[in-house]
Structure formats: C-alpha cells, structure tokens
Amino acid sequence: MALSTLLHIKPPPPFPSLKSHRSFFPILPPKISIPIPIPIQNPKPIKHFTMQRPHASTTVHSAVSGAFTLIQSSPATWQSAILSNLLIFVLGSPILVSGLSLSGIAAAFLLGTLTWRAFGPSGFLLVATYFIIGTAVTKVRMAQKEAEGVAEKRKGRRGPGSVIGSSAAGCICAFLTIFLVGGKAYSRLWQLGFVASFCTKLSDTVSSEVGKAYGKTTYLVTTLKVVPRGTEGAVSLEGTLAGLLASVLLAFVGCLMGQINGPEAIICVIASQIANVGESIIGAALQDKEGFRWLNNDAVNVINISMGSIFAVLMQQALLKNLHM
Secondary structure: OOHHHHHOOOOOOOOOOOOOOHHHOOOOOOOOOOOOOOOOOOOOOOOOOOOOOOOHHHHHHHHHHHHHHHHOOOOOOHHHHHHHHHHHHHHOHHHHHHHEOHHHHHHHHHHHHHHHHHHHHHHHHHHHHHHHHHHHHHOOOHHHHHHHOOOOOHHHOEOHHHHHHHHHHHHHHHHHHHOOOOOHHHHHHHHHHHHHHHHHHHHHHHHHHHHHHHOOOEEEOOOOOEEOOOOOOEEEHHHHHHHHHHHHHHHHHHHHOOOOOHHHHHHHHHHHHHHHHHHHHHHHHOOOOOOOOOOOHHHHHHHHHHHHHHHHHHHHHHHHHHHHO
C-alpha cells in the first residue's frame, strides 16, 4: 500500500494551463493614449525664401540714376566727360551732321571731352555756343557764296583739320588746366586763354562769312585797296562789326557761365580784335604766296586763335601787375 494512502495525504491539484484558465492572469485593457492639444499663442507664419530677379524697370532706373550721378561729378572726371559728351552728341546729332563731316564729329568729340574734363559743363557750353553760331552764320546765303566761289567746302561742313585749327589753343589751355601747370594760381589764366581763343575764332568766322554775304565794299587790310569779296586778308565794315558783336556775345556767355569775370570779358573782346587784324595781315601778306604754300586756312586759324589767347593772358598779367603796384 502506498505511503500516501496510509497517511491520507492528497496530492496537490495540477498547475492550471494558460490556455484553459485565462482568468488566472487578469487581462488588462489596452492602453489608450489620448492626445492633449497644447495651445499656441500668436503663431508665426513660416517664411519661404525664394530668389527673385530684379524687375527690368528697376534695373533701368538704377542705371539712369547712376549715369546722372556720374555726369554731375564735381570736379569733372574723364568718365563723366566721356559719358556726358556721348549723351550730348547722340541727342545733338542732327546739328552736328549739318556742320561737321563724320571725321570732324570724331575730332569734335575729343575736343568736347577734353573741354568737359578741364572746365566742366560751363566750358562745354561755351564751345557749343561757338559751334552753333559759327555753323549758322556759315549757312547764310550759301547759294550766293557758292555762285561767287567763296563758300566753304562741303556746304560748310567742316572736317577734322578745321576743328583742330579752331581749337588748338583752347586744347592747350585745357591740358595746362588739367595738369595744374603753374599751380592753381595760373589756372585762372589758362581759363582766360581758353575763352579768348574761342572768342577770337568766332569773331573771325562771323566777320568772314558776313563779309562774304553782305559786305558791300571789301578792302585789303595791308593796302586798303578795294578787292573782291572772299579775298584773303580782305575786310569789310559789315563783317568787322558782326565779328565784334560775336566776340562780345561769346564773352558774355563765358561771363554768365562763370568762366571769366567782367574785366576778363573785356580783355577777351579786345584780344580777339587784335588777333583778327593780325590774321588779316598774315593772310594778305603771306597766304598763297611763294614759299608759304603750307600756310593754308587751318594753319592761319591756329596762328589766329593762339594770338588771341596769348594776348589775353599777357593783358591780364599786365593788368594784375598794375593793380599790385
């Protein structure tokens, strides 16, 4: 007999199975997570950065504004001088074409650039006034002057030789001013010489063209002999008075623009008339004579305006010397 029977001991019940007795382990409900909204105060919008091309009108406006700023540079620079002349020459091309050949326009552009760099817009305006008046008076009674054989070639359209011959002294004064030759004390003298050279040339041009068109009686300046209109070295009362008025007008423009003052304007007028008399003497005595074939109109123009410029500077120096005595 078994020991367990004798002792009346009952075996323990079997261990319950997980599959058959699920209640042994309590089944917990599934965990449920409930999102809790967090309030955001004053939410800021998200910025999206994108590359944008500048508008065409904005670019043009900036370029134009920069160009005008450069033109107004004070004192003038080579960049402002070139840009200013380019703009003016494009706008004034109809007038330029009527008075200059293509090569003459190129020479005039160099003259205008140099003038703007040395004397600024006021100096350029002086040269422009000279050119406009000189071109206009050359066209006066062109048919009559052509019939008489005394008109300028190419319908009065002047080439580079004429431009250089008319501005050589002024260009020298401009270079002396740019490079401060003699220092600032002499800059006023170079400016005076510049104005006087163009007063001299305009007076010569107007007196010659008016004399050819309206001169009733023309005299050879060296002998006072009556000669045909257009003769080298010939003068007339009508042409002389017109030339005097032209120099007064241009000197007034120079004074108005601040290039010269009142006494200096008078000096320019006087110097221009002395130089024109000297030019007439040279033309009558030497031009077209044997041994002086090189002395053409352009060479005589250089001598003429150089005399006007030099006389003005010497007169100014003498006047200043007398004032300091």
